[in-house]
Amino acid sequence: MTTGTPASTVDEDVAVRSRDAGNTRQLLLRAARIRFARDGYSATTVRDIANDAGVNVALINRYFVSKEGLFEACIARVGEELGRPSVGVPTVPQILDSLTTQLVGLPSDQYPLQLMLLLRSSGDEGADRIRRNIMRSFAEGMAAAAGWHAGDPGADALLLRAQIALSAALGIVLLRTSTGLDPLSRATEDDLRGPLGDLLTALLGR
Amino acid sequence: MTTGTPASTVDEDVAVRSRDAGNTRQLLLRAARIRFARDGYSATTVRDIANDAGVNVALINRYFVSKEGLFEACIARVGEELGRPSVGVPTVPQILDSLTTQLVGLPSDQYPLQLMLLLRSSGDEGADRIRRNIMRSFAEGMAAAAGWHAGDPGADALLLRAQIALSAALGIVLLRTSTGLDPLSRATEDDLRGPLGDLLTALLGR
DNA sequence: TCCGGATGTAAACGGTTGCTGACTTAGGAA
DNA sequence: TTCCTAAGTCAGCAACCGTTTACATCCGGA
Numbered sequence: 001m002t003t004g005t006p007a008s009t010v011d012e013d014v015a016v017r018s019r020d021a022g023n024t025r026q027l028l029l030r031a032a033r034i035r036f037a038r039d040g041y042s043a044t045t046v047r048d049i050a051n052d053a054g055v056n057v058a059l060i061n062r063y064f065v066s067k068e069g070l071f072e073a074c075i076a077r078v079g080e081e082l083g084r085p086s087v088g089v090p091t092v093p094q095i096l097d098s099l100t101t102q103l104v105g106l107p108s109d110q111y112p113l114q115l116m117l118l119l120r121s122s123g124d125e126g127a128d129r130i131r132r133n134i135m136r137s138f139a140e141g142m143a144a145a146a147g148w149h150a151g152d153p154g155a156d157a158l159l160l161r162a163q164i165a166l167s168a169a170l171g172i173v174l175l176r177t178s179t180g181l182d183p184l185s186r187a188t189e190d191d192l193r194g195p196l197g198d199l200l201t202a203l204l205g206r
Numbered sequence: 207m208t209t210g211t212p213a214s215t216v217d218e219d220v221a222v223r224s225r226d227a228g229n230t231r232q233l234l235l236r237a238a239r240i241r242f243a244r245d246g247y248s249a250t251t252v253r254d255i256a257n258d259a260g261v262n263v264a265l266i267n268r269y270f271v272s273k274e275g276l277f278e279a280c281i282a283r284v285g286e287e288l289g290r291p292s293v294g295v296p297t298v299p300q301i302l303d304s305l306t307t308q309l310v311g312l313p314s315d316q317y318p319l320q321l322m323l324l325l326r327s328s329g330d331e332g333a334d335r336i337r338r339n340i341m342r343s344f345a346e347g348m349a350a351a352a353g354w355h356a357g358d359p360g361a362d363a364l365l366l367r368a369q370i371a372l373s374a375a376l377g378i379v380l381l382r383t384s385t386g387l388d389p390l391s392r393a394t395e396d397d398l399r400g401p402l403g404d405l406l407t408a409l410l411g412r
Numbered sequence: 413t414c415c416g417g418a419t420g421t422a423a424a425c426g427g428t429t430g431c432t433g434a435c436t437t438a439g440g441a442a
Numbered sequence: 443t444t445c446c447t448a449a450g451t452c453a454g455c456a457a458c459c460g461t462t463t464a465c466a467t468c469c470g471g472a
Binding site: 018019020021024055056058059062 | 448449450451452
Binding site: 224225266 | 458459460461462463467468469
């Protein structure tokens with residue numbers, strides 16, 4: 001059952017040196033991201049990842065210590081790429097824009113890898129802590145658009161609403177990718193923007 | 207890593223006959239539901255389930271053919287219990303009520319098992335089809351509250367909104383149970399009703 | 413009372429898992 | 443050219459996976 005659909009063996013980066021530790025690390029990371037995001041942690045085997053990356057299995061343990069370590073590196077990379085802080089407090093429409101694009105996936109990838117990875121858990125405390133921190137800051141960014149600011153006492157209600165909005169986004173990603181539920185799974189970015197806009201303003205205000 | 211926290215070995219039903227196929231089937235189903243819901247399909251082992259149920263492992267294959275078969279039986283039971291058709295078309299407030307209670311879990315269970323199971327996939331086509339059908343009819347029930355009725359041409363937008371509402375509910379369940387994200391994970395039914403009500407009316411109208 | 417099917421048990425099967433250690437090989441520094 | 447280290451290979455381990463098989467045991471109907 002394991003192998004399944006290969007995650008489109010990564011073969012970009014022409015003119016690579018034949019022996020380049022940094023490059024093989026990247027190859028492993030890219031392949032692992034896709035596998036973990038698409039199939040989940042425990043359904044993914046290290047041999048699958050190594051095959052997709054075109055790399056020997058043992059190198060996973062060399063460069064990432066363990067399967068857990070590789071997963072944690074994937075999650076951490078999501079934190080870096082998703083956590084690029086936009087200068088200043090974003091507005092609700094800005095949040096809507098970035099969310100909808102993240103939600104259908106960047107055109108370069110065929111999956112919204114970042115958000116899909118956020119849905120996955122390995123059960124390991126290290127990776128889960130990173131994941132939680134990403135979500136926390138993500139939600140705080142959304143709450144800030146509604147007037148919330150850090151350390152604000154008694155404003156849990158606003159933070160809760162932002163976290164609910166985040167839940168909705170992740171739920172949409174999950175149902176779009178892991179079920180064939182129509183019209184949701186076939187909906188385009190434009191189809192989603194309207195309902196999602198209503199959802200956001202209802203939770204966070206105009 | 208597998209065994210983990212035991213899923214509170216099921217020991218209800220006093221005065222059971224010592225050898226009762228129907229009863230052991232139920233024991234296996236209850237234990238499996240908790241494991242699958244809490245840990246996911248591939249992270250759950252048949253030995254875990256059998257231990258929790260206090261039953262020999264081989265009986266899983268006897269009564270459910272395979273691990274897949276057991277999972278499919280769990281999903282099907284969700285369909286039965288969740289799909290109890292309320293007479294007539296529900297109103298949005300009624301949907302809100304049933305959704306919030308389902309969302310925090312029935313007081314008898316410590317988890318919202320029904321919705322958590324809906325989040326899980328085994329990759330098997332049989333179980334996934336059942337899952338999809340449950341979600342479809344669930345979303346159609348919600349859309350009906352907003353005036354949608356089956357076969358309505360061009361009303362995909364309304365069905366899409368209902369499916370987004372369902373996504374939101376499932377996303378909330380996922381984040382509440384699989385991450386320690388506060389205040390969301392500690393929110394009570396009352397805390398959730400307000401934001402969730404706004405969300406529903408924004409998507410489906412009053 | 414006896415028997416036969418239903419129910420439960422124990423052990424093992426082949427395959428897969430993550431991981432390791434001993435090894436070869438490439439490629440730059442001397 | 444030589445040599446040493448980083449990078450990659452290979453075979454295999456021990457544990458675990460889902461499943462099967464052969465066997466024990468119970469219990470209701472004859």
